Amino acid sequence: MGHDLDRGEARSFRLSRVVGAVDVSGPPGAFQRPDVDLLGYVASRGPDSTQVARVAVYGPGLGELRRIAASEADGVLTIHYADLRWMARIVASAGRSARVLDPPELVDAVVARLTPTARAAHHLAAGESDDDRRA
Numbered sequence: 001m002g003h004d005l006d007r008g009e010a011r012s013f014r015l016s017r018v019v020g021a022v023d024v025s026g027p028p029g030a031f032q033r034p035d036v037d038l039l040g041y042v043a044s045r046g047p048d049s050t051q052v053a054r055v056a057v058y059g060p061g062l063g064e065l066r067r068i069a070a071s072e073a074d075g076v077l078t079i080h081y082a083d084l085r086w087m088a089r090i091v092a093s094a095g096r097s098a099r100v101l102d103p104p105e106l107v108d109a110v111v112a113r114l115t116p117t118a119r120a121a122h123h124l125a126a127g128e129s130d131d132d133r134r135a
Contacts, residue, residue, distance in 0.1 A: 001038055003031075010034070017083070053079045054101040055091060062094050076101065088113050 004011040005025060055077045057065060068090070069077035081087040088109035091098050100107045 050080050050082050053106050056099045058097050
């Protein structure tokens with residue numbers, strides 16, 4: 001939790017969304033830690049928008065996907081999420097054991113994450129070096 005200088009109010013920040021350096025404002029000791037129930041504060045605020053993904057899963061394991069799923073029926077997980085990039089990373093990390101059925105923007109995000117890896121694997125299997133690919 002921190003104080004958003006632009007909004008002029010207390011705000012919670014997802015560490016996964018913080019990019020780059022954090023600007024410190026004021027002299028050391030200028031901030032007094034408030035007496036706040038942080039878990040209660042964060043729990044009271046829902047995500048700005050929630051999406052629902054349907055992800056087909058194959059085989060055992062897939063602990064993280066199964067852990068965040070709201071339900072599982074016939075090998076299809078229903079997962080509520082707010083951050084498209086985070087969700088794409090989680091699904092992509094499952095490799096061939098998971099396939100997004102919908103929404104289409106999540107399908108595209110997972111494909112975009114996996115395409116460079118698939119290309120590199122194809123070139124390695126063909127015996128090409130990095131120099132061969134650049135030529």
